Amino acid sequence: MQSDWYLGQAPVRSGDAATDWLLRGRLEGRSPNPLFEAQWFDPDGWDGRSDPLLRLARHGDSPHGTHPLLDPRQPLGPFLAQVDDADLLPLPAESLIPPTTWGEWKQLLGGAQDVLDREVARASARTTTVWDGERDAAYVRRWTELPVPPAAEPIVSVVMPVRDRPELVARAIDSVRAQSFSHWELLVVDDGSTDRTPDVVAAIAAQDPRVRLLRRPASGVCAARNAGIAAATGQYVAFLDSDNEWTPDFLMVCSAVMRSEGLRSAFAVTEEQSDTSKRYRDFAGDVEDMRTGNFVDLNVLVVERSLLDEVGGFDESLRRMVDYDLAWRIAERDRLTLLPFIGVRYRASATATDRISVRESLAWDDVVKARRLIDWQTLHDGLPARRPDLLSIIVAVRDDWRAARDTVRATLELPAPDGLCVEVVVVDNASSRGAWRLLWALFGQEPGVRIVRSPVNLHRAAATSLGFADSEGQLIVVLPAGTIPGSDWTSLTAALQDGAVVVLRDGSDDRRCPSSGPDVLATTASCFLRMHGLDPLFVNEFEIADFVARVASQDLGPVVSLVGQQTREKRPYERPTGNQHADNVREWQRRWPATSVPTARFKT
16 A cells, blocks of 8 residues: 555545555545556456455465566565665566656656546536425525516527427427516527427417517528527527426526626526436536536526627537537636526436437537537648658557557557658547556657547547647548558558548458458548548447548548558457447438448447
8 A cells, every 4th residue: 555646546534545445445446556456456346345455465466467567477565565766667578668666657657647636626426316405495585586677678588499399399388488587588499390380389479479489491400599599689598498398487596696696608407307217417517527528408508698699609510419519619708607496307208209319329429529629720720830751640549558559569660651750649538547547657758659638438530639639740640549550651651642541451351350440541631630530420430431431522632542461450449339330320321322331340
C-alpha cells in the first residue's frame, strides 16, 4: 500500500489509507499502488471474499502474473517491499519503455492520474431515484406567490411540433392551457400530418386564441421548431413535445425566476417514468459537462428569444440529439441554470415506436460530440501551418492496450518515406483506468508519439477526428489499434502526394479469417477537413467506405486501392453490436441506395 498514491485519488473516509482500502477502496476500484490495478492481477474481479493485493503481499505473486509491463520472472511483492525511488523497475529485455526508476514511474503515472482526476471531478451522478416533494412544493410556492407584471403581449411563446398524434397533442395542449401562468402563446407546428391532427388543433385554437396552428409540409422536427421560433412573439421561448405534459406551475415558476434573476436560459427537473422504475434528471452542469453527455431535457428548457437568435435555433441536419446540440450551443454562451422543481413528467415506454429515440440511431450522440468537440473552422484556418514533411498516423484504441502497443511499435519500426517524418497520435477512447495507465506508461515518454484521451466512448470515427485535431501533418493515415502496417509506405505516400485518397486492404476475402480487418484510410489533411472527417453515424464499420463514397461524389480526387501485404489485423478493434450494425446498414442504404452495403468482415 502506497499511502500517498492512494490518498491522491480520493480522501479516506475510514481511518488510514490501508483501512480505507480494506473497507471501501478495493470494492470501489481504487488503486493502492502505482504498479497495481485489480484488472491486471484478477481480471475477473473479486467479490470481497478474496483480494489479489493481499495475495501479492503474502506470496509475492499473483495467479495471473505480475504487472503487464514488468519482467514476469521478477516477483512484484518483494520488489515493492523494499523499493527505493532510485531503484530501476524490473523491465523485460524487449520492453518499449526505457530504463525507468521507481521515482520516475510514480511521477509519470501521476500525469495519467491527473487526467483521470479531471474526469472524476466531472463524474457527478446526473439522475436520482429519490425526490424531495416537500422541498419542490416550497420552491414552487415561493415563486408562484410573486405578482405577475401586466403584459399586453405574451411573455412566453410555447413551440410544439406535431405529426399524426391527434390524441396525444390534445393532452399536451391541455397541459399548457392548464398552466397557472396565463401570459403565453402556443404555436403548434403541424409537420405534414396525414390524419386528423390539424383538425384537432384547429378546433382547440377556435376556442382559445392563445393557441395558433402553423401547417407545413413534412420537413422534420427541427424545421418545425425553427418555424415556431420564427413566429414567436414572447420574450421567452419554451418547448413541449406533443407526447409530454407540464406540471401546472411550470411556466409561472420559470418566468418568475428568469425575470427576477435576469436569467437568459433555465431548465427544470424531468421526472422519467419507465415501464419498471422512476428517476429524476436534476444535474446542474455547465458547458464542460456537455462534453460527456446532455443533461438538459428540451421539455423543461426556457430560453430568452434573443439568445435563440444568437445561437441559431435548431440544426436541421440532425435527425436525433437535437436538444443536446441546442443545449450545448446555449451553454457555450450562457450559464444554464437548474431550477429545482419538477417541470415535466415523462413516460419512456419501450413499446413506443413513433419516437425519434426509437426510430433513429444513438450514433447521433457521437455526431453532436464530434461537431462540438472539434473546431473544424479553426482546423481549416490552420491548414497552411501543417507540416508538408510530416505523415500523421492516427491510432484509435479502446481498452486493448496490447493492440495499440503492437500497432505503434510496428509503425515506429517502419522506415520513414524519403523526405518525410512520422508522428503517431494515439486516441484513448474512454478506456478503463488500468488500460489508460498502461497506454500512458507506454507512450507518455515515447518520442514522436502523443496520446489524447476522450472521457467517453466516441467510437472509432469520432475518435479519429479527435486525433486528427491533435495532429500536425499534411498527410494522414487512419490506422485502428491492432492493425499492422505493411513494410513500405512508399506507394502510399506517392499516391497521397498526387492528391489521391488511398484505401489499404489486406487482400483477404475470407470473412472468418482473423486477419481480415477493417480497411485503412490514407488521405490529405485538406481532404479530411473538407469531409469533416469520418462520419460518426457509422459505428465501427463502413466509415472508411462512406468517406470514400463522399469523396467520389464530390469529385475531390482519385481513389486508389492498395491490396495485399499493405496491412493486416493482428488484434480486432471493437466491433459494432447487432443493433449498431443494423443501424449502420440502414444508414448506408438511405445514403447510398445505388451502392451495395459493404461486406461485413466479421460476425456481429
